[in-house]
Amino acid sequence: MTAREYRARLEQARKAQADAERRAASLRRKEASARAAATQQRASAARTRSAGIRDSRLRTAARRERDANTAARDAASWEARGARLGTRAAALDALRAEAEAEEREAVETVLRQERREAMLRIASEQARIDARLTLTEGKMNDVLRHLRAPRPEPLRVLMLGAAAGGDLRITREQARIRAAVERAPHRDLVELDAHPAATAAHLLDGLTRFRPHVVHFSGHSAEDLIVFEQDTDHFHDGAVVSAGAFARAIAAVDEQPLLVLLNSCDSAPQASRLVDTVPLAIGMSASIGDIDAITYAARFYAAVADGQSIRSAHAQGRVAIEMAGLLDHDLPTLFHAGDVDPSAAFLVTPPTTAPPPLPHPTDEDPEPLPSP
Secondary structure (H helix, E strand, O other): OOHHHHHHHHHHHHHHHHHHHHHHHHHHHHHHHHHHHHHHHHHHHHHOOOHHHHHHHHHHHHHHHHHHHHHHHHHHHHHHHHHHHHHHHHHHHHHHHHHHHHHHHHHHHHHHHHHHHHHHHHHHHHHHHHHHHHHHOOOOOOOOOOOOOOOOOOEEEEEEEOOOOOOOOHHHHHHHHHHHHHOOOOHHHEEEEEEOOOEHHHHHHHHHHHOOOEEEEEEEEEOOEEEEEOOOOOOOOOEEEEHHHHHHHHHHOOOOOOEEEEEEOOOHHHHHHHOOOOOEEEEEOOOOOHHHHHHHHHHHHHHHHOOOEHHHHHHHHHHHHHHOOOOOOOOEEEEEOOOOOHHHOEOOOOOOOOOOOOOOOOOOOOOOOOOO
């Protein structure tokens, strides 16, 4: 029998017990009233001098006593019934508790099995990703890092978004960034490569094929991991990549990005370690709201496309969150290598028009005046 069936029977038993106890109580009150009336009639008969009245009152007292005895027997019967029902209710309650415990254990067993299978899937995916990252790693020279000199090419931004659970507005963030860049005066100097359902393969392929100056990630992360999507069309758990593997992927290419922006929760510890590989990194010092993260990113890239420094773009992004009345303006955190000044780091350098050359004297130029 299921716990639900035991609860239904327990409710019936308790209802019947309560009804029996009410009937017994009503009969006890009737018994008490009849005995009190019999006592009153006998006392009244003792006080009268009329033999006829005395006999009448004694007969009434006898009837009241019989009524009291009948009520007492009926009350005892209902009390016994109530006691039996109480015992039955207690037994049903114990059986109900036992059935509920068994059902909880069954549910927990299923949940443990599902969690175990999910962890095995994640571990398998992690092993596959780590193996691929290991194959792509190259030997890195331990030399002093500097920002590479600007080249006559657009700023390339690799935008990776991952939210397998559908709980983040990745496409909205990427659309806001694209709109902010397209409104900038130097929009032709910025190239965006957006992946709204990014897998670890998108990261590896993007690093080598797109050769980004900026790697921008939006999704879920923690101090020691980052969560990409899996290459599947079904609902699924994210593919967990360790912070170390992510950093090694960034370091494995011949030309590392200039900036890595982790627009994800609790990513500041990762960003602080990434400046061992890249000159600049930005992360969030705690869990940041979705709207706050979108607001920061849109203003940051708008400022970059306007030709502002990284320090200025970062400060403008934080101010944009605060001016919008949001609470997480102090969470975006900028880190930089010791030999890099964020206020002197510009990712977009507008072309300058060289001044016309000064005229040189020719044979047709007049003779200079002699000195006095």
